[in-house]
Amino acid sequence: MSGPLSSLVRREIAIARRIGGGGSMGVVFLLVLVTIVPFAIGPDLNLLRRIGPAILWIASLLAMLLGLDRLFQADWEDGSLDQLQLGATPLEAVVFVKCLAHWATTALPLVVAAPLMGLLMAQEPESMLGIGVSLLVGSPAMTFIGAVGAAATVSLRRGGLLMALLVLPLCIPALIFGVSAANAAAGGTVPFLTPLAVLAALTLASGALCPFAAAALLRRLGE
């Protein structure tokens, strides 16, 4: 028998697949950001190679936030948010599942695309792998933290912009350790696993705490 949460996961994935825009839009936005940088900095490959991981991480973070402001907004608009509070399952579990489903449909495509775009930044294969792994480990943290911002700004006009302002400072730790992990993979003094471990800790912590914060913001939202 499909329990409430598994049916919620299926619904979220079905919507993302049916609409189809979500995941690919993030990847295209990532490509635009990565393409713009050399136009500003210049086509010097050595410089691009050095800043590649940082640019790819920043672009991935922004692309992820781009998709997040619709996380609860759509449910608020069509009345689903009310019904989701009437279920027997706690709202925290609902938020956690929605975050995972959103991560799978929006963040995963970025985790796959970002390393490939390392080619535009003259990245070596090891560095591309480092970017991929660090994004894979760090992206859930950004999704969970972003979910809190999305919950805080649901139903607000220009909520997306406000959410980015709220969430970006909170994502700084994930960005710092993510980029240092990616740089470590491209060769450097810092061993790859150390920043990655901190990043994993950030992801686990945000996964455990953020659903409670987001649920508190969504409960009894009222009009």
Added chain:
Amino acid sequence: MNNPHTTFIVASYAITAVAVLGTIAAIMLDYRRLRRALEKLGAPVDQRADEG
């Protein structure tokens, strides 16, 4: 013709083939899905059914 460059030639033709055949397959699958949905709604696909 198996000098070091062959891999690049094979790779580029392979990727082109994948892209082209993928596009063709996508279009044909879309066509079949649309035909099946239209037939389910009882609309013959080629008959002049609308005012255009």
Added chain:
Amino acid sequence: MRLKAQKLCIDRGGRRIVEGADFDLSDGQALIVAGPNGAGKSTLLRAIAGLLPIAAGALDLDGEAEDIASVLHYIGHAEGMKPALSVGENLAFWGAFLARDGKRGRSPADALGAFGLAHVLDIPAGYLSAGQKRRAALARLLVAPRPIWLLDEPTTALDVRSQGALGQVMAEHRAGGGMIMAATHSPLGLEGAGELRLGIAA
């Protein structure tokens, strides 16, 4: 099962909307929440459903004040349907999500049939008209069995035939021991229903 409220006071947007509402509802009974626009009918129903905080007063179900929300249906103005999914898929989801300890209600096709919507089972919800969306939302009542029904102006956008269907569904629900609280202007044909009149808070 008995739902009791004593001197309920509810605020919304910083203003006191509902002041001192009392009611007592038990199996098979129905209550019409009446009053002019802005008297707080919707606010009261949303507060009972746990979607709005209760400022003062007491609300309890058989003496328990906890998770009243998991035994009730709340049909508000928005229909809770994802336009990209078919009506059947939407109802199947709500049937699974709102099920209480695994008990499932009627199938989506069956529930839609009761409201004359059997023909839209596989059609994306985005194609439905306002009246159809309303009836599809009402069909949610049938896919997950819950004793208490909170209906916020259920007859808006419904034609006479659909109102008849709703009346029949409500009568059966009450016959089965269910309870109904409906905020409405038009008569719902709920015989023997009590009335809770909300005036504009002085």
Added chain:
Amino acid sequence: MLRYANPSFVLRFVKPAIPICAGLTAILLAVGLYLVFFVAPADYQQGETVRIMYIHVPAAWLGMFAYMVMSSAALGTLVWRHPVADAAQKSAAPLGAMFTFVCLVTGSLWGKPMWGTYWVWDARLTSMLVLLLIYLALIALWQTIEEPQRAAKAAAVMTLVGLVNIPIIKFSVDWWNTLHQPASVFTTSGPAIYSSMLWPLLIMAVGATFLFLTLHMMSIRNEILRRRLDRLTHLAVAAGEARGTASFEPAR
């Protein structure tokens, strides 16, 4: 001309045209590929890798040709507000994106032996990358706006705005490229074209054009059917209401 452009006529015209075009495409590409691999000489500088040119260059031409087709269809949408023009415009974008992507990938693979890396921000390739971004943005636009008329008009205006900007982008990218003295000067135009190389290239280019035309007709047919399906679904929902009295099953 208008009378002939209604969807039903297009569907009947397209029915025989697609197989013919597909056949022509197959023949042309078969001949082209044969010439490329068995007749055309290797290049004295680049050796065998010059054979990549025979798909890279046609892909670039088709990437731009598709944009021209999309722009003229966009004019059709704005001037005559015709559903077939909308369909032609919407279906050209993914094909143009595909050809541009192929051009970029083959260009990168072709350059690798020379540059040592897969991507150098070479002026021509960078302009094609920007063209790909424009295509992807237009596709995203089509995916986001549900209402067909509004989507067609928005995409049409954006396509034409893009058309005006393409030469400006080309110029500014070239200027940006020369300004920064890139590490290695390399032009993908390749060696001077000898006639023995020209023929295979032309045949491959014409073959690719017919490939585009075939796929474009097939996509237009899909778009027409998609719009018809959308309309019929609305009718089915409304029709269900009319005969609704019969379908009110008594609530058991």
